[in-house]
Amino acid sequence: MDGDVLLQAIASGLLIGMVYALISVGLTLIFGLMEIVNFAHGEFLMLAMYAAFFGRSLVGLDPMLSLPATVGLLFLLGVLTYRGIISRILHAPMLAQIFATFGLGLFLRGLAQFFWSPDFRSVEAPFLAGLSGGGVEVGSVSLGVPQSAAALLAGLAFLALYLFIDRSRTGLALQAVAEDRATATLMGINSDRMFALGWGLGAACVGLAGAVLATFYYIYPSVGVVFALIAYITVALGGFGSVPGALVAGLLVGLVEVVSPTLFGFSPAYKYAVVFGFYLAVVLVRPQGLFGRF
Template identity: 55%
Template sequence: MSPELVLFLQTLVSGILIGFVFSLLSVGLTLIFGVMDIVNFAHGEHLMLAMYATFWMWTLWGIDPLFSLPVVALLLFILGVITYRLLIRYVLDAPMLAQIFVTFGLMVFLRNLAQVLWSEDYRRIGDTLLSGRIELFGIFIGRPQLFASLGAVITTGLLYFFLKRTRTGWALEATAEDKEVAGLMGINTERMFALAWGLGLASVGVAGALLATFNPIFPEVGTVFVLVTFVAVALGGFGSVPGAFIAGIIIGIVQVLGGFLWEPRFKTVLIYAIYLGVVFIRPQGLLGRR
């Protein structure tokens, strides 16, 4: 292959790989929104907590992220349920601004808590079972990134299967459709909401554990990823799991390839241009329902 082609393909691969990470992050956010119309502003901070959980299990007990991943997902699931029970439950029927400020406040709280507990230092997980890179026809693929992509596909697949093919999943979708009617049909909507928060955060837990293998960990790490996640959720259609998944990949490719072919400083502009285009032409997003 000619060097130009290799460079181009390498860039495309890099874009797809980071896109999968965006996808995984967006899926959790869109699930919570889809079920209860609440945006979790603390999403980035939940990611940060998942990364720290992975980091500490690795540092203190030497548990490889590959094995701590299910534990982190479970911890985040529990955190999601607790968050719902202690905070969100009380603002379900409150005005939108009140809902925004609850999760916004949670974001500020968690970020500052992390600064107090773990300081501003940057941490990094050293060599893990996932470290290294693969070379294919002169194209480099980071193994952590590759595993993160696999994790994204599997997690999204499981979530989608759960929503579409299980009774509990149907109950969740019914609750999202109409809370009152679902309640009348004998669905425990309280439990469904808690489940949505649990699942939403568990997928962030998976993302955090995988991301921690190749990204530095620090209290503000959430801010780096969260904005692009919001865009992916809106682009994919609020509440649509497959939509968020596809949108994440699109954003990854556009960002990396666009930055390479054009000027890197305009790469975020490209993402928002696409986003604006979608808002004007198809306000419900790629796969969203009206």
Template identity: 35%
Template sequence: MEIFSQGMQALIDGLLTGGVYAMIGAGLSLIFGVMRIINFGHGDFVVLGMYSAFFAATALHMDPYLSILVVAPLAYLLGFAVHRLILSRLLGASEQSTKLASLGIGLVVSNAILLGFGTQPQTVDTTYSTSVWVMQVGTLELRFSVIRVVAMVITAALIFLLNRMLFTSEIGKAIRATGQNRLGAELQGVDTRRIYAVIFGIGTVLAATAGVLLLPLLSATPTMGTIFTNKAFVITILGGLGSMPGAIIGGLILGVVESLGSSIFPLIPFLNNHFGSNYRDAYGLIIFLLVLLLKPEGLFGRTVKRV
């Protein structure tokens, strides 16, 4: 009974955390789906969002989640500028050049954070950080962390707005056309270089906003961008490269797997001795490897036949 109760609670926590993970994966998946590049600096923009929220909370005395109203526009401008000034010059270059450029951008971001804030881990507390909603279901007492629920609601709202923009606006149509056929879009008068900059800006917004949402839940360090980049890769591979619905499902799966693994395994002596709760990130990688073995194209990816 204890394992079942812990499992239900871990499932709830995992779904709420997985929603924020989905935003990280959605940003990387959107960039790849349209631009066909892998942004190795994606996780560093997540960390940049975390430190931006920390600065807003400590220097401006602003609620970290309210700071999204400031962080998101600035993140878009940063991503747009990075593409215009650096990545746009590599259009048509080798794939390795783009990968190295994105990796270099990530290193610049992480070292700038390190220079500005030092190595000390940072976090913030809000008035609702420890608040919990309790729901009684039969003999089970389920607890919903208010801060996780708020993060999930903000994530769902942003992804909904992004989806509406992609499918109802003129720029959304241009983005989808560019992702499907760049040359065809250009023949129809679409400025694909501008679209690429817009997409990179949106991807940066999603990454930075996810960082803001995660800050009250985690301690930020300047060098933890690699962790989030790895999570984004796991999410996009789980869901299928370039698939937005897949990124959302992949994020939820990763959150649930990590939460269940770190909560239930310690209750089982044999598993606790070999795995325990200190291997939280490893559980997602195990699922990642299983998906690669059983469905290499991802849950929502398309199989490409080679002839």
């Protein structure tokens, strides 16, 4: 086993792990707030990637320049989803909640395929891919610029989220609603607005992930499916509702996915099987996930 190869795999795993963490944190934010899993999360990611794509092909904006618009659009989509669908099923059985969001996902995927065809697309000459030839050498390890930028942005997003949730008044209100909706309402917090904000933030996070992912990944209507699957595993692994859990679990999932084939020498075709198996092994020891509260 070559040490350099292993080092390279660790670095790549951590980079993609940051993206997984960013996708997952949106899911876990929403869950922590209202115990609803958004099964349309992958389609939110897909829409963000298309937003980045069309920003380039229609308006000529690089995904990095259209990024604020993409994040804003996704925030809006999250709020609309809450207002239009979720607010009506807050007290419905868990199954109805699962299928309302699952139906939304199918609906969005169908629309995307109807309007934009099932073709695989990619953003033309993204700025990041051209920067310093698209790669940087750190010692013996070479890192893709888009991947590194994605990881960096994900890190910044986590920092911003932490500051917002733990330091701002609105963030504290969010936490209060997550803790105890009724008491928070008595304290004068409008829980309905907090829920809408939670959905907006959750979707905005996945919007950011989609915008950066679009610079180095193919864009097609069902692109969200595999990422969403990983996000569910990541969220459950970290503990539903835990933001630090999503970060740690995202990095772990990325590491397991990339390092395990290198380390144990099996075909990368099995990488997701190993990730899912790793998840099962962890939750069977810790049923509430790594950072779960219950």
